[in-house]
Amino acid sequence: MNAAPTLRTTLSEIECFAGLDEQMLHRIGQQMQTHCFDHNQIISREGDAGDWAFIVARGDVAVVKKAEGGTPVHIATLRPGDWGGMMSLFERAPRSATLRAVGEVELWALGHETFQHLLDTTPGMGASMLQFLSRRLRNDSFTLASALQYVDAMGFEAIYRECSPQERLILDTINQQVAAAQSLDGVMNFLYDSISRVGACDRLSVAFIVEDGVRVVSHWTRSDADPLSLPIGYAADLNAGSLKQVIESGRPRVINDLPQYLQAHPQSGATQRIIDEGMRSGMTCPLIVAGRPIGFLFRNAREVGAFDEHQVRLHGAIAQSISQAVEKAYRIEELTEANRAYTEMLGFISHELRSPVASMVTDARLLVGGYLGDLTDEQRDKIQRSIEKGEYLLSLIREYLTLDQMESGMLQGTMQPSVDFTQVVVDPAINLVESDAHARGMSFAREYDDHCPRIACDPDLMKMATVNLLSNAVKYGRPDTTIRVTVEPGDQRLGVAVWNRGPGFTDEQRSRLFRKFSRLDSPELKQVKGTGVGLYSTWRIINLHHGRIRARSAAGEWAEFAFTVPTQQPADAPDPEQQSEANDA
Incomplete structure (x- = not known):
C-alpha cells in the first residue's frame, strides 16, 4: 500500500530531509510502503538479512541486543518519527539488533535499491543523510556501550569483575532485597546502608520527574545532616538547569568539588543548599526504565574528591538495577496519595455543594434587592452573609473545574x-x-x-x-x-x-x-x-x-x-x- 499521501509532512520534519523541497518530499514519499505489526510482534531479528530502512509512523519499537552469553538487553526505543535499520540499508548487512513492536506499530519502509536511486537522483539528499547517519551511529554506539558494560547473567559483567568481595555481595543481593521491600523507604534505606559500607555516602536522595516531564521533585532523602537545607519536596524545572544534560547523556555526573562548582555556577541554589549541609562532593545518576527517564539518584559525601571512576561505575550499575523497583514503589505511593486527596476533595464537594448553589445565590440576591418585598436590616444582613458563603462555594467550584481541565489535558x-x-x-x-x-x-x-x-x-x-x-x-x-x-x-x-x-x-x-x-x-x-x-x-x-x-x-x-x-x-x-x-x- 502506497503511504505517500500521509507521509510528506512527516518527512519534512525529519532532519535528513528537512532541506528538500515539497516536490522532492512527495517523490520520496511515493517510494515508501506501509507495514503494520501487532503488539509484541517481532519486526526483524538480530542477524536477519536486512535491505530496508524505516520510519516509525505510529507506536513504539523496542531495540533489543544480545549481550555476551546471549542475554537480551533493551538498548533503545524508537518512537514516531525515528529512523531504524540504517546500517542494513547502506550495506545490505545483517540486522544488528532485534526489533519488536510495542503496541500496534505502523512503519514506513524504504528499500535498499530505492534508497540508492534516491541518493543518486536527489540533489542534497546524500550529504544530508550521511550527516544524520553519523550522528545516529555515534549516539547508538554510546547507548549500547553504556548498557553492555554492566550486563551479564547477573546484570553487571564489567563492573562485577573489578568489585571487591563486599561490593560483589551487595550486587548479588540487591535485586532480592529491593524486590522484597514493601515501600520506597525500604528500598532507599537498604541502599543507603549498603552503599555506606563500600564507599563515601553521607547523603542519599531520590527525585522524580513529574508534571509531564518538566519538573523534578525531591521525594526521599537520608542524610547525617540535621536539619536538611535541601528538603523533601524541593523542586526544580528540568529544562532550566544541568539535570537535563544528565538525562541526555544517560551517564552519572560527578562534581568532586562542590564549592568550586558553585563559584563557577553561582545561580545554582541547590548546590548552595547541599554545601550548607556540609557536603563537598556530589554524584547524580539518572534512573531509567525501558529507555524512559523517571528521575535521579543523588549521592553526596563530606570530603572533596570522594568519587573515583570505580565508584561512579558501581553507582551507575546500582542505579540501573533499582530503577524499576524504585519507580514501582513511587507509583504506588503516588497513586495512594492521589486517591486519598481526590477522595477527600470529592467528599468535601458532595457535602458542601449538594444543593444548587448558583440558584441559592440568585434567589438571595432577589431578596436583598427587594424584589420579593421589604426586609428588615437584620434580615438583609443575614441574607447578605448567605450570599457571601454561596459565592465562596462557587469560587471553589470554579477552581476545581480549572484544575480538572488541567489534569485531563483539556486546558x-x-x-x-x-x-x-x-x-x-x-x-x-x-x-x-x-x-x-x-x-x-x-x-x-x-x-x-x-x-x-x-x-x-x-x-x-x-x-x-x-x-x-x-x-x-x-x-x-x-x-x-x-x-x-x-x-x-x-x-x-x-x-x-x-x-x-x-x-x-x-x-x-x-x-x-x-x-x-x-x-x-x-x-x-x-x-x-x-x-x-x-x-x-x-x-x-x-x-x-x-x-x-x-x-x-x-x-x-x-x-x-x-x-x-x-x-x-x-x-x-x-x-x-x-x-x-x-x-x-
Missing part, C-alpha cells in the same frame, strides 16, 4: 497573536477583585503605561492567572494598604508583578507555593480560606505560555509574585528560561 490554550496585555488582561483582572479590595480598605497602584507592547497569549487564561495573584494579594494582604501592580516590557518578554504588605512567607516555605493542594503552615495564613489550587493553576498557565514565575518575600512584611512571558510564543519547545522561582536551583 491547551487558544493563542491570539496580538493582545494588548494591560487593557485586555491586567485592567479587567483588577476590576474583578477591586470590590473585594475596597471592602478591606485596600487600593491598587497601577505602575504601568496605558499601552504596553502587544504579546501573543491566551487572554482568558492570562487573566485567570493575574486574577489569582491579585486575589491572593487581597486575601492575604494587610487591610488599609496599597497593592502595587507593575507591568514592565523587556527584550522580547513582558513582566508582571503583584506586591502587597502582609505576612509573606519564609525561604523554606517558598518551595511549596506552586504545588497542587499545598497551603503554607502559618497561623496567620491559615485564617484565610483557600484550596491550595490557585497558585498551582497560575504556574500551569504561565508554563503553558513558556514563561517564568517567581515569588519573593520578607517574612512578616511583604510578598511579591511576578511572572514573565515571551511576547511571541515559540512554535514547539518550551522557552529555555521557563521555570518557577519556587523551584529555582
Whole structure:
C-alpha cells in the first residue's frame, strides 16, 4: 500500500530531509510502503538479512541486543518519527539488533535499491543523510556501550569483575532485597546502608520527574545532616538547569568539588543548599526504565574528591538495577496519595455543594434587592452573609473545574497573536477583585503605561492567572494598604508583578507555593480560606505560555509574585528560561 499521501509532512520534519523541497518530499514519499505489526510482534531479528530502512509512523519499537552469553538487553526505543535499520540499508548487512513492536506499530519502509536511486537522483539528499547517519551511529554506539558494560547473567559483567568481595555481595543481593521491600523507604534505606559500607555516602536522595516531564521533585532523602537545607519536596524545572544534560547523556555526573562548582555556577541554589549541609562532593545518576527517564539518584559525601571512576561505575550499575523497583514503589505511593486527596476533595464537594448553589445565590440576591418585598436590616444582613458563603462555594467550584481541565489535558490554550496585555488582561483582572479590595480598605497602584507592547497569549487564561495573584494579594494582604501592580516590557518578554504588605512567607516555605493542594503552615495564613489550587493553576498557565514565575518575600512584611512571558510564543519547545522561582536551583 502506497503511504505517500500521509507521509510528506512527516518527512519534512525529519532532519535528513528537512532541506528538500515539497516536490522532492512527495517523490520520496511515493517510494515508501506501509507495514503494520501487532503488539509484541517481532519486526526483524538480530542477524536477519536486512535491505530496508524505516520510519516509525505510529507506536513504539523496542531495540533489543544480545549481550555476551546471549542475554537480551533493551538498548533503545524508537518512537514516531525515528529512523531504524540504517546500517542494513547502506550495506545490505545483517540486522544488528532485534526489533519488536510495542503496541500496534505502523512503519514506513524504504528499500535498499530505492534508497540508492534516491541518493543518486536527489540533489542534497546524500550529504544530508550521511550527516544524520553519523550522528545516529555515534549516539547508538554510546547507548549500547553504556548498557553492555554492566550486563551479564547477573546484570553487571564489567563492573562485577573489578568489585571487591563486599561490593560483589551487595550486587548479588540487591535485586532480592529491593524486590522484597514493601515501600520506597525500604528500598532507599537498604541502599543507603549498603552503599555506606563500600564507599563515601553521607547523603542519599531520590527525585522524580513529574508534571509531564518538566519538573523534578525531591521525594526521599537520608542524610547525617540535621536539619536538611535541601528538603523533601524541593523542586526544580528540568529544562532550566544541568539535570537535563544528565538525562541526555544517560551517564552519572560527578562534581568532586562542590564549592568550586558553585563559584563557577553561582545561580545554582541547590548546590548552595547541599554545601550548607556540609557536603563537598556530589554524584547524580539518572534512573531509567525501558529507555524512559523517571528521575535521579543523588549521592553526596563530606570530603572533596570522594568519587573515583570505580565508584561512579558501581553507582551507575546500582542505579540501573533499582530503577524499576524504585519507580514501582513511587507509583504506588503516588497513586495512594492521589486517591486519598481526590477522595477527600470529592467528599468535601458532595457535602458542601449538594444543593444548587448558583440558584441559592440568585434567589438571595432577589431578596436583598427587594424584589420579593421589604426586609428588615437584620434580615438583609443575614441574607447578605448567605450570599457571601454561596459565592465562596462557587469560587471553589470554579477552581476545581480549572484544575480538572488541567489534569485531563483539556486546558491547551487558544493563542491570539496580538493582545494588548494591560487593557485586555491586567485592567479587567483588577476590576474583578477591586470590590473585594475596597471592602478591606485596600487600593491598587497601577505602575504601568496605558499601552504596553502587544504579546501573543491566551487572554482568558492570562487573566485567570493575574486574577489569582491579585486575589491572593487581597486575601492575604494587610487591610488599609496599597497593592502595587507593575507591568514592565523587556527584550522580547513582558513582566508582571503583584506586591502587597502582609505576612509573606519564609525561604523554606517558598518551595511549596506552586504545588497542587499545598497551603503554607502559618497561623496567620491559615485564617484565610483557600484550596491550595490557585497558585498551582497560575504556574500551569504561565508554563503553558513558556514563561517564568517567581515569588519573593520578607517574612512578616511583604510578598511579591511576578511572572514573565515571551511576547511571541515559540512554535514547539518550551522557552529555555521557563521555570518557577519556587523551584529555582
